[in-house]
Amino acid sequence: MFGFKITQKEILERMDFYRGLKNAPIKYPKKLQNPHYITQNTKRYLLDNERGWKDNKTIYLGYHGNKEYVHRVLCLTEFLVRFLEFQGYTFKIDRNGKIYCDIKGIQIHFNFRQATKRVPDDSNKFYKSYKNEETDKLIFQMYESSYDRKEWADTPKIKLEDKVLHIIAYTELYCEYELEEIKKRAAYRKQMEVEKQKQDEIKRLIQVENEKVANLISSTKKWEQTEKILTYLDKRKVALIQNNLFTDEERDYYEWGLKIVDKMKLELLGLETKNL
Numbered sequence: 001m002f003g004f005k006i007t008q009k010e011i012l013e014r015m016d017f018y019r020g021l022k023n024a025p026i027k028y029p030k031k032l033q034n035p036h037y038i039t040q041n042t043k044r045y046l047l048d049n050e051r052g053w054k055d056n057k058t059i060y061l062g063y064h065g066n067k068e069y070v071h072r073v074l075c076l077t078e079f080l081v082r083f084l085e086f087q088g089y090t091f092k093i094d095r096n097g098k099i100y101c102d103i104k105g106i107q108i109h110f111n112f113r114q115a116t117k118r119v120p121d122d123s124n125k126f127y128k129s130y131k132n133e134e135t136d137k138l139i140f141q142m143y144e145s146s147y148d149r150k151e152w153a154d155t156p157k158i159k160l161e162d163k164v165l166h167i168i169a170y171t172e173l174y175c176e177y178e179l180e181e182i183k184k185r186a187a188y189r190k191q192m193e194v195e196k197q198k199q200d201e202i203k204r205l206i207q208v209e210n211e212k213v214a215n216l217i218s219s220t221k222k223w224e225q226t227e228k229i230l231t232y233l234d235k236r237k238v239a240l241i242q243n244n245l246f247t248d249e250e251r252d253y254y255e256w257g258l259k260i261v262d263k264m265k266l267e268l269l270g271l272e273t274k275n276l
Contacts, residue, residue, distance in 0.1 A: 004177045006170060014169035018083075025082045028161055029075050038091060039078045046070050056097040065114025069138050072161070073112045076140070079164055080110065087172070106144060106175040113139050115153060140164075142171050144178065219268050226264045233257045 019026060032039065041060035047070065061080075063073045081091065089103045100107040115137035121129040140160055143149040150170070152163050160167075237254050240246040 004181065006173045006177065010173055011166060011169045014173060015165050018165060018169065021086075023086075025079070025086055026165075028164070029078050032074055032078060035074070035078055036081050036085075038081045039074055042077050043070070043074055046073065056093060059091045059093060059099050061099075062111040063113065065112070065138070066134060069112075069114060072138060076112070076160060076164060080168065083165075083168055103172060103175040104179050106178050108171060108175065109141075109143050111141050113141065115139050140167060142167065142174075150174075222264065223268055226261045226268075229257065229264075230261050233261070 018024060035043075038059050038061065041058050042063070045058075045060045046063055046067070061073070061077045063070070084091075084101055084103070089101055091099065091101050093099055094107065098109065100109050102108075115135045116132040117135055118130050119133045121131040137154040138160055139151050139153045140163075141149050141151050152160060152167055154160055233254055237246065237250075240250055
C-alpha cells in the first residue's frame with residue numbers, strides 16, 4: 001500500500017470536482033434525520049451493550065473509544081456512506097466477515113478510534129511503567145491491508161468533520177492509483193511468465209540437442225563396433241579356409257554374423273528390418 005504519492009493538488013482538484021457534482025450529498029449533517037441503514041447499524045453496534053444481534057450480514061463502521069464521540073462518529077459515517085454510494089460505490093462483507101467498501105474494485109476498510117497517549121502509570125510503586133490514556137482527539141482510519149493504514153485525526157484547528165471530503169478524495173485517488181498498480185503488477189507477472197516460458201523452451205531445446213549429440217556419439221560407437229565385427233568375421237573366414245576348417249557349420253555361423261551386422265546397421269540408420 002502507498003507505493004505511490006498522492007499530491008495535495010490532486011486532492012484539492014478532486015474536492016472541487018465533488019463540489020461541482022449535481023445533487024451530490026455535499027452538505028455535512030449536523031443532526032441525524034432519516035439516517036442511512038449503515039449509520040443505524042453503527043449506532044446499534046456502538047450503543048447496544050448486548051452485541052448478540054451482530055452477524056456476518058450486518059454492515060456498520062467500527063469505533064473504539066468512549067461514548068462521548070458516538071454522535072460525531074455517526075454523523076461522519078452518515079456523510080461518508082451517502083457520498084460514497086452517490087459515487088456508485090457499495091459496502092460489502094467478505095468471506096471472512098470483514099466489512100469493506102468496494103471502490104473501483106479495491107476493498108477499502110474504514111473505522112474510527114479515540115486517540116490515546118502513553119503516560120506514566122503512578123499506581124505501580126515498584127518499577128516504572130506506562131499506561132494508555134484517552135485523549136480528546138478522534139481518529140479515522142482507511143486501509144486496504146490491516147498492516148498498513150492511513151489515518152486522519154482531529155487537530156486543535158481542524159476537526160475530522162472538516163476533513164471528510166478530503167478523506168474521500170484521497171481514498172478515491174488511492175483506489176485509482178492502486179488499480180493502475182494492479183494492472184502494472186499483472187502485466188509484469190505476465191511478462192515474467194513469458195520470459196520463464198522462453199527460458200524453459202531454451203533449456204528444453206538444449207536438452208534435446210544434448211540428447212541428440214549423446215545418441216550420435218552412441219550410434220557412432222555402435223557403427224564402429226559393427227565394422228569391427230565385420231572385419232573379425234572376414235578374417236576368421238579367411239583363416240578357416242586357409243586351414244581347410246571352413247565347414248558348413250562355420251559357413252552358417254559366418255552368414256549369421258553378416259545378417260546380425262546388417263541388422264545392427266539398419267537399426268542405427270533407423271530403417272525397418274525384417275525378423276531374422
